[in-house]
Amino acid sequence: MEIEIERCTPLDLEKILEIEEQSFDDPWREPSFRNELALMEDHSHCHFYKASIPSRGLVGYVVFQTVADELYIKKLAVHPGLRRCGIGSLLMRFTVDYAKKSHILKIVLDCDEDNIGALVFYQALRLRPVSFNRVTRKFVLCMDLMAMESGDSKTRRDQRWVASR
Numbered sequence: 001m002e003i004e005i006e007r008c009t010p011l012d013l014e015k016i017l018e019i020e021e022q023s024f025d026d027p028w029r030e031p032s033f034r035n036e037l038a039l040m041e042d043h044s045h046c047h048f049y050k051a052s053i054p055s056r057g058l059v060g061y062v063v064f065q066t067v068a069d070e071l072y073i074k075k076l077a078v079h080p081g082l083r084r085c086g087i088g089s090l091l092m093r094f095t096v097d098y099a100k101k102s103h104i105l106k107i108v109l110d111c112d113e114d115n116i117g118a119l120v121f122y123q124a125l126r127l128r129p130v131s132f133n134r135v136t137r138k139f140v141l142c143m144d145l146m147a148m149e150s151g152d153s154k155t156r157r158d159q160r161w162v163a164s165r
């Protein structure tokens, strides 16, 4: 499948809002996405990209922000009808490549404890849990790019954390 990744524009918001509503119990609304678009225009550390395929147009998106040597993923979603086709992995690979080029040391994100599909997805990509917030019931997941570069054995050992927790 041919998948293209490009910066989002205001014209993409309608499709993004459709996917967002189908993907999250507590979805972002239009002003939040418009805010991300505005931040991307004004700040080089804010990013909002879409994945598109020729037959369907926009099928997924990622929003991330860099702060010093960390990259925080604020949103990642793929159209429900096109999951398990590698689109989420491609958006993540794009984000990791961006991080490496920008000398980022860590990629960080939050994930609900009951979002098992996403937890398995992130585990497959070698993110591992670094903390758990008992109030929000979210894991903080982290990809240590330095450790990955050096093939750190602890990172490899932690690969199966969803199954073992």
Ligand SMILES: CC(C)(COP(=O)(O)OP(=O)(O)OC[C@H]1O[C@@H](n2cnc3c(N)ncnc32)[C@H](O)[C@@H]1OP(=O)(O)O)[C@@H](O)C(=O)NCCC(=O)NCCS
Residues within 6 Å of the ligand: 023, 024, 076, 077, 078, 079, 082, 083, 084, 085, 086, 087, 088, 089, 090, 109, 110, 111, 112, 115, 116, 117, 118, 120, 121, 122, 124
């Ligand atoms: C999480 C999400 C972005 C994954 O996107 P995707 O395009 O389906 O992911 P991929 O096709 O690249 O999956 C890669 C691998 O991750 C694992 N994986 C992905 N989704 C999975 C699921 N629901 N259950 C189990 N494993 C899963 C599988 O190992 C998969 O490989 P396989 O299909 O060859 O078995 C997508 O499920 C989604 O949009 N979910 C709703 C929004 C969300 O939860 N976002 C994350 C918030 S933290």
